[in-house]
Amino acid sequence: MTWHETERAWLADTLRATAYDAPTLCAGWQARHLAAHLVLRERAPRAGAGAVGTVATRGPGAATERLAATVEGPEDYAALVDTFAAPPPRWSPLAWAGDAVNASEYFIHTEDLRRGAGPAEPRALPDGLRDLLWGQLLRMAPVRLRRLGPGVVLVRPDDLRSAVHRARGGHGTVVLRGEVGELVLAVSGRLQAADVTVEGAPDDVAAVRELLTGP
Known part of the structure; x- marks a missing residue:
């Protein structure tokens, strides 16, 4: 199985x-x-179900809200989760998007x-999944942090590090330290739930926390 197939199965089990x-x-x-977001993302992409970097701060969109409202109990929910657990139809762009x-x-x-x-x-995390997420994180982080004044360096426990955003406007650099999965959560806007240490000047740390902490 590919990693996205493994993670789909893990996510489906967690939903259940x-x-x-x-x-x-x-x-x-x-x-x-x-669950509604995941189904719409793969089976009705025009519904605008949200993307990984924004969903933590957007709240439910209209299409997601409508589908979620049809879930009135465990049986409705189980059916929706089963829909997600099955691979998307071949016509869906997500069917061939892969890892x-x-x-x-x-x-x-x-x-x-x-x-x-x-x-x-x-x-x-298995080594292969950790390495895949690290590579994707290094591509996601510069986009997510592009408007931030302080610079950001990500550091793994094995001391592998990457400068993903350059400081500007007189700001210093903030260091985020944690396991790869925790850094992924932090950069995606879930810093408040991630096991990550944030090091730097107080004002710079506050700016990073403001950007990366969800409501």
Whole structure:
């Protein structure tokens, strides 16, 4: 199996283990909204179901809200989760997007569920998935941080590091330290739920926290 297939299965299992009205890290979303987002993302992409870098701060869109509203109990929820658990139809762009688009999405949303009600132990990631997420993080971070004044350096426990944003406007550089999965969560706007240390001058740290902390 590819990593996105593995993560789809993990996410589907996590959805099934979560009550349909359980909170998530996504502002305004219960588990049923997250399931609706995932289904619409793959089967009705024009509905604008949201993307990995924005969903934590957008709240449910109209299409997601409508589909989530049809979930009135566990049976409705189970049916929606089963729809997501099956691969998307061949006509969907997400059917051929593979790891490049889906792996981080599924990983992040699994953690949205696992940590919605409070802290959860970080997952121990296989080396291959860790390396894939690291590569995707290094591409995502410069876009996510582009308007930030302080610079940002990401540092893994093995001391592998990457400067993903250059300081400007007289600001210094902030260092984020953590496991790869935790850094992915932090940069995607879930810093408040990630096991990451933030080091730097107080004003610069505050600016980074303001950008990367969801409601």
